[in-house]
Amino acid sequence: xxxxxxxxxxxxxxxxxxxxxxxSDIIVTADRLDYTPKQVSAVKIDAPLKDIPQTVDVVxxxxxxxxxxxxxxxxxxxxxxxxxxxxxGQRDQxxxxxxxxxxxxxxxxxxxxxxxxxxxxxxxxVEVIKGPASVLFGRGSSGGLINRVTxxxxxxxxxxxxxxxxxxxxxxxxxIGIAPEGSIAAFRLTGAIERADGFRSQQFLRxxxxxxxxxxxxxxxxxxxxxxxxxxxxxxxxFGIPAFQGRPVDVPRSTxxxxxxxxxxxxxxxxxxxxxxTLTHRIDDDTSIRNALRYYDYRLDRQNTLVGSVNEVARTAxxxxxxxxxxxxxxxxxxxxxxxxxxAGMEHQLLFGVEVGRQIKDVATYxxxxxxxxxxxxxxLPVITTNGSLTADNRGTFDxxxxxxxxxxxxxxxxxxxxxxxxxxxxxxxxxxxPGRSDLSRTDTKGSPRAGLVWQPTESQSYYVSWSRSFxxxxxxxxxxxxxxxxxxxxxxxxxxxxxxxxxxxRIVTTISAFNLRRSGIKAANPAAPTVLxxxxxxxxxxxELSGTVNLENGWRAILGYAYLDAKIADSANAALxxxxxxxxxxHAANAWIAKDFSDSxxxxxxxxxxxxxxxxxxxxxxxxSYFTADAMAWYRLGPITAQVNVTNIFDKHYIVSGHGTSANxxxxxAPRAAMLTLRYNFMGGRD
Numbered sequence: 154x155x156x157x158x159x160x161x162x163x164x165x166x167x168x169x170x171x172x173x174x175x176x177s178d179i180i181v182t183a184d185r186l187d188y189t190p191k192q193v194s195a196v197k198i199d200a201p202l203k204d205i206p207q208t209v210d211v212v213x214x215x216x217x218x219x220x221x222x223x224x225x226x227x228x229x230x231x232x233x234x235x236x237x238x239x240x241x242g243q244r245d246q247x248x249x250x251x252x253x254x255x256x257x258x259x260x261x262x263x264x265x266x267x268x269x270x271x272x273x274x275x276x277x278x279v280e281v282i283k284g285p286a287s288v289l290f291g292r293g294s295s296g297g298l299i300n301r302v303t304x305x306x307x308x309x310x311x312x313x314x315x316x317x318x319x320x321x322x323x324x325x326x327x328x329i330g331i332a333p334e335g336s337i338a339a340f341r342l343t344g345a346i347e348r349a350d351g352f353r354s355q356q357f358l359r360x361x362x363x364x365x366x367x368x369x370x371x372x373x374x375x376x377x378x379x380x381x382x383x384x385x386x387x388x389x390x391x392f393g394i395p396a397f398q399g400r401p402v403d404v405p406r407s408t409x410x411x412x413x414x415x416x417x418x419x420x421x422x423x424x425x426x427x428x429x430x431t432l433t434h435r436i437d438d439d440t441s442i443r444n445a446l447r448y449y450d451y452r453l454d455r456q457n458t459l460v461g462s463v464n465e466v467a468r469t470a471x472x473x474x475x476x477x478x479x480x481x482x483x484x485x486x487x488x489x490x491x492x493x494x495x496x497a498g499m500e501h502q503l504l505f506g507v508e509v510g511r512q513i514k515d516v517a518t519y520x521x522x523x524x525x526x527x528x529x530x531x532x533x534l535p536v537i538t539t540n541g542s543l544t545a546d547n548r549g550t551f552d553x554x555x556x557x558x559x560x561x562x563x564x565x566x567x568x569x570x571x572x573x574x575x576x577x578x579x580x581x582x583x584x585x586x587x588p589g590r591s592d593l594s595r596t597d598t599k600g601s602p603r604a605g606l607v608w609q610p611t612e613s614q615s616y617y618v619s620w621s622r623s624f625x626x627x628x629x630x631x632x633x634x635x636x637x638x639x640x641x642x643x644x645x646x647x648x649x650x651x652x653x654x655x656x657x658x659x660r661i662v663t664t665i666s667a668f669n670l671r672r673s674g675i676k677a678a679n680p681a682a683p684t685v686l687x688x689x690x691x692x693x694x695x696x697x698e699l700s701g702t703v704n705l706e707n708g709w710r711a712i713l714g715y716a717y718l719d720a721k722i723a724d725s726a727n728a729a730l731x732x733x734x735x736x737x738x739x740x741h742a743a744n745a746w747i748a749k750d751f752s753d754s755x756x757x758x759x760x761x762x763x764x765x766x767x768x769x770x771x772x773x774x775x776x777x778x779s780y781f782t783a784d785a786m787a788w789y790r791l792g793p794i795t796a797q798v799n800v801t802n803i804f805d806k807h808y809i810v811s812g813h814g815t816s817a818n819x820x821x822x823x824a825p826r827a828a829m830l831t832l833r834y835n836f837m838g839g840r841d
Contacts, residue, residue, distance in 0.1 A: 187213070187702075188703065189660075189704050194261065194280065194300065195262065195280040195298075195300040196282070197289055199491070203609070207282065207283065207617075207621075208664055208668075210280070211278055212228050212231050216746065217273060217279075220784065225270070225273075226810075228279050229299070231744055231746065232714065232744075233700055233715055233716035234716040236738045236767065239821040240270075241455075242391040243269070243270070243455050245269070249281065249299075250283065250295075252295035252694070252720075259300040261429065265427075269423035272345060275343040275362070275364040276301050276302065277303060277305075285621045285645050285647050287599075288574060288603040291508065292623075292626055292629060293623065293629060294623050295645040303380065304364075306339035306368040311837030312328045316832075318830065319826075320352055321350050322349035324345060326343075329837075341366045342365050342366075344361075344364065346362075352407060352827075353406070353407055356391060356409075357388060357416060358386075361385050366379065366381070367379050374435040374436070376434075377431070382425070383426055384423070389415050389420055389421075391409070393809075395818035397465060397529060401769075410459065410534075411534065412535065413534040413536050415534075418456055418537040421457070426451075427450070428448050430445070444487070444488045446486045451481050454478060456476045460818045468528065469528060473521070473524065474522075475540070476520075476540040477518045477519075478516070478517045478518075479514070479515070480515045483514075484511060487506060487507070489507075490503075490504070490506075499562050499565075500562070501560055502561040504557075508555040509555075510551075510553040511551065512551040514551070516632065520540075520541045524537070547584060547585045549584075551579070556576050557574065558574060568608055568609075569609070571619075574600060574601065575601040577598065579597050579599070580594070583632040591635070593635065597641070599642060601621075601622055603620065603621035604619065605617055605621075606618055612655070613654060613656060615652065617650065619648075619649045620649075622645065624644055625643040625644075627676070643672055643673065645672040651668075657705070661703050662701060663699070663700070665697070666698050667696070668696055671693040671723075672693070673690075675690030675691065690722065692723065693721065694718055694720040696719060698717075699713075714745075715744075717741055720735035730772065739764045739779070746759075756787070757788075759784065759785040760784055760785075764780055769812040772817075775818075777812055778808070782803075783802070786799045795832070796832055797831045798831075805825050807823075810824075
């Protein structure tokens with residue numbers, strides 16, 4: 154068989170429960186990871202997805218291995234309803250159901266909102282919870298959130314892999330697990346190193362990451378998990394290409410608008426250190442308690458040159474320059490109690506939680522506009538001599554305190570209800586170091602409720618309705634400023650109905666949902682004073698999403714999805730924006746990937762992605778054209794060695810993969826046809 158060892162029953166994720174701790178000493182040595190997850194951590198309770206009145210899409214390690222996904226963008230193209238931003242060339246950033254999810258990143262259920270590109274070498278699966286999820290995770294999550302689940306000790310395995318691909322892309326990976334039978338300790342070490350150039354002029358990538366972890370069985374009822382992670386990522390800060398007459402400018406995909414020496418002048422370097430300690434204790438068969446503490450340290454050195462404006466008459470582009478230093482650190486602690494009880498003739502699965510956290514974010518920004526003017530179609534790039542003057546220098550402090558409770562109730566044989574509420578106290582303070590600037594602070598207290606009902610007429614059918622609400626405070630992930638410190642949080646409300654089906658004993662799993670998502674109090678510029686923000690604006694998304702996975706016994710497997718999103722501005726202080734579509738959000742998007750193992754030693758896979766037109770800017774003046782790309786894969790195994798070839802964008806489609814979200818002139822071309830060869834050597838028999 155192809156793919157990897159099943160990790161679903163191994164030592165604890167931070168969302169795992171105590172009954173799993175009892176099983177964590179089981180050593181898994183040869184089981185196949187398929188495209189359907191055995192468990193999902195992000196819902197925080199030990200229940201199958203069919204019992205949850207909400208859309209949750211998952212990309213498993215098997216999908217990532219088959220597609221040779223090396224970035225979050227590679228993974229999330231398998232999720233319907235996700236639109237891509239290039240994240241200023243220095244971070245993972247997407248929109249979900251038409252709303253930015255810049256700060257809605259989590260790892261094992263703990264907030265991970267630092268602004269960097271994440272590596273996948275230590276990731277078992279990626280979960281996307283659709284709709285507001287503040288009831289469990291606090292601030293943010295208008296359209297949804299992304300939770301990465303890390304690989305953990307509890308398996309005996311040893312695998313190293315090397316890859317070589319287009320643009321001199323070289324990557325080496327290792328995944329080693331040691332779990333001696335009968336021992337109280339299990340260990341795991343993952344890591345990767347990558348060096349690459351790129352199809353974009355002057356682009357390069359230098360990346361290293363390592364993640365050790367140890368799991369200790371302190372008693373039959375108590376499990377301790379300790380994890381560490383280090384990542385260094387350096388690359389050219391690429392803001393893409395400008396627009397001309399309502400479309401991205403027609404230039405070769407390699408054309409770069411920035412410094413003549415971009416590798417020296419236009420780079421982003423991120424360093425991220427983190428550590429997590431999770432203690433789980435099973436009090437009795439129905440009660441368990443878990444505490445997870447995560448600390449992180451994040452450093453960013455970003456230098457960039459980008460297009461500030463375009464003169465279509467003169468056919469020129471004006472370039473701006475900036476440099477940014479961001480240093481931040483923080484911690485979050487979650488204490489959760491899970492209890493199963495029978496009351497009033499009904500089964501209750503209760504979750505009680507407390508979350509506290511603090512983040513300190515220092516930022517200094519230098520900028521200068523109009524450093525050069527270049528030809529729009531044949532830019533002669535300038536030599537950079539200055540980063541400009543200091544325009545921002547502050548420290549932001551973010552204090553989080555949240556209490557939450559949730560109850561999954563089984564009402565008879567066919568009916569379930571999920572209800573919950575969270576109360577948050579979120580305090581923000583900005584210490585401004587620039588002369589003449591005032592320090593700022595504000596504290597918001599908000600409740601986040603949810604309610605849902607599930608009807609299951611048979612084991613294979615679930616029909617649900619749900620309602621939920623979340624809040625988005627001023628700043629959220631950035632220090633509050635004078636123009637937003639007095640504005641109350643925005644509110645998001647979601648109404649959703651859907652159905653989940655399981656066929657062939659769970660080998661085919663599908664979800665269909667229809668929803669109405671409305672975010673009010675959106676901050677917008679005052680027409681009478683453009684530098685002043687006022688809380689007038691409503692964006693709503695009405696949509697339909699379909700997703701499914703297939704895992705047949707004859708070797709066929711697939712992941713498929715489709716989303717229709719009618720996302721637009723329903724109200725605004727700027728009348729010209731009313732009725733405009735949400736940026737970087739396609740009205741139609743579809744994905745399909747199908748693979749087949751023909752024997753224990755050979756397999757093929759192929760798929761495609763369709764994305765309809767998107768708008769680059771809020772005024773909808775620039776359209777990013779629709780596109781379709783196709784990919785393919787073949788693998789062959791001989792003994793302990795597996796060779797795999799992946800080809801992406803087979804038909805060499807010219808397209809724009811992502812935009813900025815607020816600017817019409819920062820649009821990133823997608824990669825041309827590319828190939829990668831990967832060799833994996835299994836030296837401990839833990840994968841098959």
